[in-house]
Amino acid sequence: MLSKKVARFEQSVCAACGACVKECPRSAVAIFKGCYAAVAAEQCVGCGKCAKICPTGCIVIEERRNEDEN
Ligand code: SF4
Ligand code: SF4
Structure with a gap:
């Protein structure tokens, strides 16, 4: 079952630092x-750890949404 929350990345402001990956x-x-x-939206559980560590604030x-489940 997929989580209710999911991380979305604003790629235009991503510095590709890799902190969220780690x-x-x-x-x-x-x-x-x-x-x-x-x-990978189907693997994300919406925990928010990536958003907290991102130095450019590009993760929300x-x-x-329904289309994430397709
Ligand atoms: S850290 Fe949490 S919210 Fe961010 S991508 Fe991974 S599972 Fe999703
Ligand atoms: S932590 Fe933020 S800036 Fe760094 S790679 Fe992840 S999304 Fe991009």
Whole structure:
């Protein structure tokens, strides 16, 4: 069962520092092409650890929308 919350990443302000990748307990985040972080939404449990550690504030925890479940 998917969590009610999910992390969303504003990739345009991501510094690709990798802090969220290290912090995520579910290994749900990866740095895509060395440029920005992207989340595997089905693995994310919405815990918010990535958002707390991100130095650029580009991660928001929000309600999971229906399209995330597809
Ligand atoms: S909210 Fe938690 S599970 Fe989801 S990507 Fe961030 S650290 Fe990982
Ligand atoms: S912690 Fe923030 S700036 Fe660093 S890779 Fe993750 S989303 Fe990008």
